[in-house]
Amino acid sequence: MDRPAPVYDAFVAECPTRALLDRLSDKWVSLVLVALAPGPMRYRQLHRRIDGVSQKMLTQTLRSMARDGLLTRTVTPTVPLRTDYELTPLGRSLLPVMAAIKAWAETNIEAVERARLDYDEHQVDGGTGAAR
Amino acid sequence: MDRPAPVYDAFVAECPTRALLDRLSDKWVSLVLVALAPGPMRYRQLHRRIDGVSQKMLTQTLRSMARDGLLTRTVTPTVPLRTDYELTPLGRSLLPVMAAIKAWAETNIEAVERARLDYDEHQVDGGTGAAR
DNA sequence: CGGGATCCCGTCGGATACTG
DNA sequence: CAGTATCCGACGGGATCCCG
Numbered sequence: 001m002d003r004p005a006p007v008y009d010a011f012v013a014e015c016p017t018r019a020l021l022d023r024l025s026d027k028w029v030s031l032v033l034v035a036l037a038p039g040p041m042r043y044r045q046l047h048r049r050i051d052g053v054s055q056k057m058l059t060q061t062l063r064s065m066a067r068d069g070l071l072t073r074t075v076t077p078t079v080p081l082r083t084d085y086e087l088t089p090l091g092r093s094l095l096p097v098m099a100a101i102k103a104w105a106e107t108n109i110e111a112v113e114r115a116r117l118d119y120d121e122h123q124v125d126g127g128t129g130a131a132r
Numbered sequence: 133m134d135r136p137a138p139v140y141d142a143f144v145a146e147c148p149t150r151a152l153l154d155r156l157s158d159k160w161v162s163l164v165l166v167a168l169a170p171g172p173m174r175y176r177q178l179h180r181r182i183d184g185v186s187q188k189m190l191t192q193t194l195r196s197m198a199r200d201g202l203l204t205r206t207v208t209p210t211v212p213l214r215t216d217y218e219l220t221p222l223g224r225s226l227l228p229v230m231a232a233i234k235a236w237a238e239t240n241i242e243a244v245e246r247a248r249l250d251y252d253e254h255q256v257d258g259g260t261g262a263a264r
Numbered sequence: 265c266g267g268g269a270t271c272c273c274g275t276c277g278g279a280t281a282c283t284g
Numbered sequence: 285c286a287g288t289a290t291c292c293g294a295c296g297g298g299a300t301c302c303c304g
Contacts, residue, residue, distance in 0.1 A: 008238040011163065013184025018159070020237045020244060027150070027157045031143065043266055052145025054298055059267060069247025080265040081304080090243055097236055100229045105152045106140040111222055112152060115201025175286055186278055191287065212285040213284075268303075275296080283288075 023068065028053060028061040030098040033087070036071060037095055040086040070094065155200065160185060160193040162230040165219070168203060169227055172218040202226065 010017045023029070028050070035041065035049045047058055062085060066073045070091035076082040087095065142149045155161070160182070167173065167181045179190055194217060198205045202223035208214040219227065 006242070008241055010234050010237055011167070011181060011183055016245070017234075017237045017241045018184070020241055021162065021234060022159045024233055024237060025157045025159045025162065027154045030153065030157065035143070047266095049143060051143055052150070055267075056299090057297065060297090067248055067251040068244045069251075075266090077304095078265095079304095081267080083266060090240065090247070093240070094236055097229065097232045100232070101156055102142050102149075102153060104226055104229055105142055105149045105156060108222065108225070109140055109149045109152055110138070112200045113148070115222070116199055119199040119201075179286095187287075188279090189277065192277090207286090209284095210285095211284095213287080215286060266304095269301085271298105271300085273296105273298090276294085278293090279291090281288105281290085284286095 020068075023064065024094070024098075026061070028057055029065060029070075030101055032058075032061055032065060033070070033091065033095055033098045034102055036085060036087045036091070037099070040084045043083050043085070046085065065091070152200075155196065156226070156230075158193070160189055161197060161202075162233055164190075164193055164197060165202070165223065165227055165230045166234055168217060168219045168223070169231070172216045175215050175217070178217065197223070 008017045009015055010021045012018065031050050031053075032046065035046055041049070043058075043062075046062075047053065047055070050058065053061075062071070062073065065071050066085075069088055071085050071087050074084045074086070076084070140149045141147055142153045144150065163182050163185075164178065167178055173181070175190075175194075178194075179185065179187065182190065185193075194203070194205065197203050198217075201220055204218050204220055206216045206218070208216070
């Protein structure tokens, strides 16, 4: 009866989707997602695959993604320990989108770099001249 | 001749695409992009459309996006001042991707919230019991 | 191996005041 | 209207040490 209007809009500051959008807007999230695309991986593998990520950020990212239902964390209490991470169906549904961002960056990086050179140049020389 | 291997991979820390990916991973970037989808907008309009953004962050985001060639900034020196922002073709090529993230968040927010409840519950109660 | 806990510095980003 | 400039508190995130 009064379960009517779940109208979510990230343009609205108080909307929970705004916070979610912020979470998803994290380079580590996209990289983890894409890294896990082929299949389950162990912590160590992820750490090496995602170059430059600190142990703290990787763990933190994995935890929050597990909490958000994007992936599962399976601990095998052998000695030594073993932990596997695997995308959930929910995580997989986000995968194409994140892969697309990463791909866009890799495809258009050169265009962006050209735009930056252009921009910076026109900042120094305000318009008419050819000087310098 | 030696213009051979522009192999970009955001998994590599030093790759320029990593930095670009980080820039794109910004909630304001996605919101600005989607906001400008219908057509050019003035500063004031954007500020109102994107609820909760501070003037500082909006300006800062718009500048970096202009520098990266995602949008153009056109100042009309009337009194009072008028500034229009409009997506470039490059920006438009990124639009579908960003719109998809925003849409994903709005579509799956409830699934995520359920996953969080589930996760938090199993943290408190480690497994067997039904207690509490 | 897979983390947790702590320290600590840099920057992100909001609030406020002022300008062309 | 569309910003710029400044101050400053919060926290993001790396480095380090330790544990199960």
